[in-house]
Amino acid sequence: MTQSNTLPISVLDLASITQGSSAALSFRHTLDLAQRAEQWGYRRFWLAEHHGMPGIASSATSVLIGHVAGGTSTIRVGSGGIMLPNHAPLVIAEQFGTLESLYPGRIDLGLGRAPGSDQAVSRVLRRGLGAGGEDFPELLAELRAYFQPEAAPVNGIVRAVPGEGLNVPIWLLGSSGFSAELAARLGLPFSFASHFAPDYLMPALELYRSNFKPSAALDKPYAMVGVSVTAADTEQEARRLATSQQQAFLNMIRGRFGQLPPPVDSMDGLWTPYEEAALNRQFGFAIVGDKEQVRARLQGVIESTGADELIVASQIYDHDARLRSYEIIAEVGRELQR
Template structure:
């Protein structure tokens, strides 16, 4: 089993829009965090596609990736992920071909098959696409073909992705269930699991991925990235307080009223019912919250359970300076 410091660690940013803040603030903070993460030794900085969410500024994911990549020097930047059923595969190939042309060797393309939105937003996005995610394997095959050199010669339409064709953009499959786990294994692609919101399926999905894995040109053995949420502070009490912001965010989603990221509170007990408390905490089985000693111990436990090859960590912390400090303290545990 690898030591914690032997395992790469990356950042998953939802570009949170906080109460009292704007999307412009969130995007400035994203770049600031990426610059710090690069300096602290994080491997990747991924941004997530969500729509109709007042508290998330990364809906135009490829645009934000370009913003972050242009403001950094070496850290890999990518999507965690692009929800492929929302898009024509050609458009994604062109967008990420453009990004790879601008920032060669630094772009990752993580793909999911969920909508990343509610039903009204899904209908608005997918107008004319006619995709509900069931044809994800076919969309993925089409997308991958656009990157192959000379692929247009064997395609009846003769359509080419320019930029895109002939470029090497690593493709990852993201998932919160077994579907993408099995597909990633069969195709020999790296797999990232969203255990920060679907913890119950983590271990079964990892087993399914590893047991179905077939070596490919991309990978000769399975490679698993495990998603975690984190709040690290000087004291356990302060870390628990910081973690009430994502707890309030999860509570709002359960109630069907998504909003901006709220300030932390001293106690959640007056804000949720016992049933809501159980739902929120159930989704946070793989949240690492505490001081550095407690977080190190919990990370060692999770590594023992999962055998993760890489971590990707999201921290929905209201105060930007506290968020930076949380990632810095986590880097001191996992990287330095």
Template sequence: MNSSNSVTLSILDLASITEGSTPAVSFHNTLDLARHAEKWGYHRFWVAEHHNMPGIASSATSVVIGYIAAGTSTIRVGSGGIMLPNHAPLVIAEQFGTLESLYPGRIDLGLGRAPGSDQAASRVLRRGLGTGGEDFPELLSELRSYFNPAAGTVNNAVRAIPGEGQNIPIWLLGSSGFSAQLAGQLGLPFAFASHFAPDYLLPALQLYRSNFKPSEVLEKPYVMVGVSAIAADTEQAAKRWATSQQQTFLNLIRGRFGQLPPPVDSMDELWSPHEEAAVRKQFSYSVVGNKEQVSNRLQTIVDETGADELIIASMVYDHQARLRSYEIMAEITPELR
């Protein structure tokens, strides 16, 4: 974990598939970003589990993590996150045990309880596994027991090989208070998706800290805040790049799922006043601007949340523009306290 007074900066990548492109191109760009992130000093690089979404390629999350880890050398690679109720805990223990065996000391296991999909995909994924994530604490306990033989397993005849005895950092991820409270009670690090649920950010962090109990993993709370951020050399360029993610969320609230659209010069003709208000509320914790503006806004978020780490998600259509955005933010990192 971060032991200095500076705030650690990491990346959450959705392996976005841009309009007219393919998952293969998306994976190539994701690895290229991870290699640049390693060079620029980012601490970790996470990918997220989503299903039945034409614009996101990271559904086979463990496979993508292996691809990224194989193509990099030092940066931590992990899940932001694996949606545990979609899987048998033994399978996740084996997958991440395999990853840790191949890339020792570099793998993170971030866990969520949402489906990472729509209801139709959730039903297909979770047949026989439960439906709503209510059994997440039990699934988490079972998963942790496979890594720690001393704790025993649900079925003592079943062992995770590889996985058993490995010290893989487990994070709980959330966009509400459920995982925040559980992470605190278990003494685990907690990551909040403010880019999904900005209104619940501060209450969830308060709940996490107030419920925190020291553990073998952590002596004190450790908070990572997920932030949607786009930086450019000019404010105008950043605002234009940000219209791709604005269009994506606009399509979501209209019930449409598609690939990441190219930026537009203005959103005025694309949304109604009501839709604009909904999109802007969703991105109330987002950061868009030039280097100085982004630096100031990120520092404000750190001051408000007391975050130990920020994990940045940038949905930018043009790959070179996305690289430039993350390069600018890497230059900001030493300034954040």
């Protein structure tokens, strides 16, 4: 992990399916965004594993990573993340060994322990793999062993081909202290989903840094902070665009999962006072505004967290508006300082 005065910024894409659209169009938009992100100087382009959600198309995450890596040239592409308890570690080692063999030096493997789905989908996915993420440390140890050289096959027998001997950087992702502590103990880079759990951001970063043990992978802590950003040429337009994500979250807490809705001029009348408070709490770390406002808020995030890297998620209904948001963030990013 190289250091410079300019803070690296990356993209976290959910491959959102907008109302009246399709997964096929979502994938075209994802690749278009990745190609623009590469041109604009973003460090990484990560995709997240979710299942059974009508508004998110990235369920076959490894396949989509291959699609994006094949359509780009230099940007790192990876998972933000693969939910490891959903899978046999050997399968993930083989998949990411294949990706690294196809696109050497460009693949990241970010791992989480949440299901990326509801309990019903989780039961189907994890049939025979265990009910929860309690065995995540053991699964992680097995996965890492598959990437070791040929001299050390897992259990003396099982080998990941391709995968064995390849350098696929592993990140731990989290929204609580569990993965922060584990990443620190193993000397791995850590990414915190502050757009999911803003209240736990600072305690998790402190836990990670104070307990970090240098390793062959990393000699000092490296923390990436996830931030939800909606940028536009005017504050008014940014606030209007952000209502798509607000409506999606409102539908989620009401148990109504659907495709990403178009923005509205005002959320008044769409939520109860309790729901409004819940959304304000959830998005308390989110950044919405014009270029100057985004610059000020992102600089504040850097200064308050000491982040080594930011990864930005922007759920915006209109594809051109989403591109413009990431373009503004890239412009700002070239001016941000650690």
